[in-house]
Amino acid sequence: MPARLSDAFKSHPLNLQLKHPDFSSLQELPDSYAWSQNDDQYPSSPGSFGAEQDSVPVIDLSDPNALKLTGHACRTWGVFQVTNHGIPSKLLDNIESAGRSLFSLPVQQKLKAARSPDGISGYGFARISSFFQKLMWSEGFTIFGSPLDHFRQLWPQDYNKFCNIIEEYEKEMKRLAGRLMWLMLGSLGISMEDVKWAGPKGDFRDASAALQLNSYPACPDPDRAMGLAAHTDSTLLTILYQNNTSGLQVLREGTGWVTVPPLPGALVVNVGDLIHILSNGLYPSVLHRAVVNRSRHRLSIAYLYGPPDSVQISPLSKLLGPSQPPLYRPITWNEYLGTKAKHFNKALSSVRLCAPLNALVDVSDHNSVKVG
Numbered sequence: 001m002p003a004r005l006s007d008a009f010k011s012h013p014l015n016l017q018l019k020h021p022d023f024s025s026l027q028e029l030p031d032s033y034a035w036s037q038n039d040d041q042y043p044s045s046p047g048s049f050g051a052e053q054d055s056v057p058v059i060d061l062s063d064p065n066a067l068k069l070t071g072h073a074c075r076t077w078g079v080f081q082v083t084n085h086g087i088p089s090k091l092l093d094n095i096e097s098a099g100r101s102l103f104s105l106p107v108q109q110k111l112k113a114a115r116s117p118d119g120i121s122g123y124g125f126a127r128i129s130s131f132f133q134k135l136m137w138s139e140g141f142t143i144f145g146s147p148l149d150h151f152r153q154l155w156p157q158d159y160n161k162f163c164n165i166i167e168e169y170e171k172e173m174k175r176l177a178g179r180l181m182w183l184m185l186g187s188l189g190i191s192m193e194d195v196k197w198a199g200p201k202g203d204f205r206d207a208s209a210a211l212q213l214n215s216y217p218a219c220p221d222p223d224r225a226m227g228l229a230a231h232t233d234s235t236l237l238t239i240l241y242q243n244n245t246s247g248l249q250v251l252r253e254g255t256g257w258v259t260v261p262p263l264p265g266a267l268v269v270n271v272g273d274l275i276h277i278l279s280n281g282l283y284p285s286v287l288h289r290a291v292v293n294r295s296r297h298r299l300s301i302a303y304l305y306g307p308p309d310s311v312q313i314s315p316l317s318k319l320l321g322p323s324q325p326p327l328y329r330p331i332t333w334n335e336y337l338g339t340k341a342k343h344f345n346k347a348l349s350s351v352r353l354c355a356p357l358n359a360l361v362d363v364s365d366h367n368s369v370k371v372g
């Protein structure tokens with residue numbers, strides 16, 4: 001197994017020739033982008049079962065009950081929005097306009113910063129594209145480590161300005177992610193001595209992270225297109241900023257797809273597969289997707305947060321006991337990304353140690369989620 005995150009995809013390169021059309025010039029959806037029920041095994045429309053649709057929790061981080069509320073949201077939804085998170089709104093505006101500027105460059109220019117088939121950083125299709133027959137109506141740009149070389153290609157004059165925005169955004173996100181980790185873990189009764197890799201100050205100093213900029217152009221036939229297919233994130237947690245256009249949906253058992261509405265200034269937090277493992281399944285990672293719309297261009301920026309390279313993630317010993325055996329084997333972030341590249345939504349099941357005797361459905365196998 002490669003030791004560095006940047007090498008995680010060496011054994012599973014994405015061999016798709018990236019060549020999107022100029023989205024804005026298309027009056028009709030090309031067949032290669034037209035999804036049918038068969039291309040996506042999940043229910044196709046937002047849930048309308050039940051009289052009232054419940055909504056994703058919104059947590060004010062300055063609320064004295066934030067710890068309890070976070071734990072509850074993680075157990076029951078695997079996703080929540082946060083307000084009063086301390087990220088300056090100017091920085092959110094800046095990252096949004098950096099994304100806008102990047103995706104509005106001519107295709108030939110963007111391709112100068114194309115992600116290599118076995119690489120992690122750069123412009124390209126979502127990595128999960130190889131699992132589907134149809135293409136997704138989106139473009140992505142992944143940043144891992146310094147974006148300098150790619151940004152020099154994209155903006156020969158202005159690259160410094162954009163590098164500074166990314167640096168500032170990553171610094172602020174890292175701080176918020178550490179804080180969210182303690183809200184999530186604290187609510188399970190986990191403290192600093194239980195997580196040595198949080199570092200001497202408990203600030204997760206050596207954590208790794210990637211930044212993913214997603215662009216979803218307006219689409220002539222949104223009901224047949226897919227922005228980003230249903231997946232869970234291969235992270236500890238993900239912090240997502242979405243512009244003022246909705247599109248993110250989460251799958252809620254018994255309900256169906258629930259839209260996560262953009263709230264001014266709020267950020268979405270997803271429980272990722274590695275917290276699912278760390279919590280021994282107490283916090284399920286959330287299955288989510290992005291849909292597109294006819295008239296508005298949507299942007300989202302995901303901060304994908306994971307453990308330091310060398311750390312093996314396994315169920316926390318404090319959560320184990322005679323009737324709570326560890327459900328997952330230890331795994332590093334690199335190795336998990338490689339596993340995801342191979343098994344996609346069955347990756348969690350593939351690291352599972354044993355099926356619980358009393359369970360017919362493995363909750364971590366998102367292919368067996370029952371809705372309705």
Ligand SMILES: C=C1C[C@]23C[C@@]1(O)CC[C@H]2[C@@]12CCC[C@@](C)(C(=O)O1)[C@H]2[C@@H]3C(=O)O
Nearest residue numbers: 120126127128142210212231233234304340
């Ligand atoms: C660290 C990572 C998680 C991610 C793959 C990546 O190397 C960088 C991009 C991430 C992303 C964003 C869009 C959805 C996703 C499934 C994908 O194809 O690329 C996630 C990957 C993931 O969480 O598994």
Ligand SMILES: O=C(O)CCC(=O)C(=O)O
Nearest residue numbers: 212214247248290300302
């Ligand atoms: O655009 C969105 O709302 C979802 C993006 C996402 O799921 C991701 O980047 O992992």
Ligand SMILES: [Fe+2]
Nearest residue numbers: 231232233288
């Ligand atoms: Fe995601």
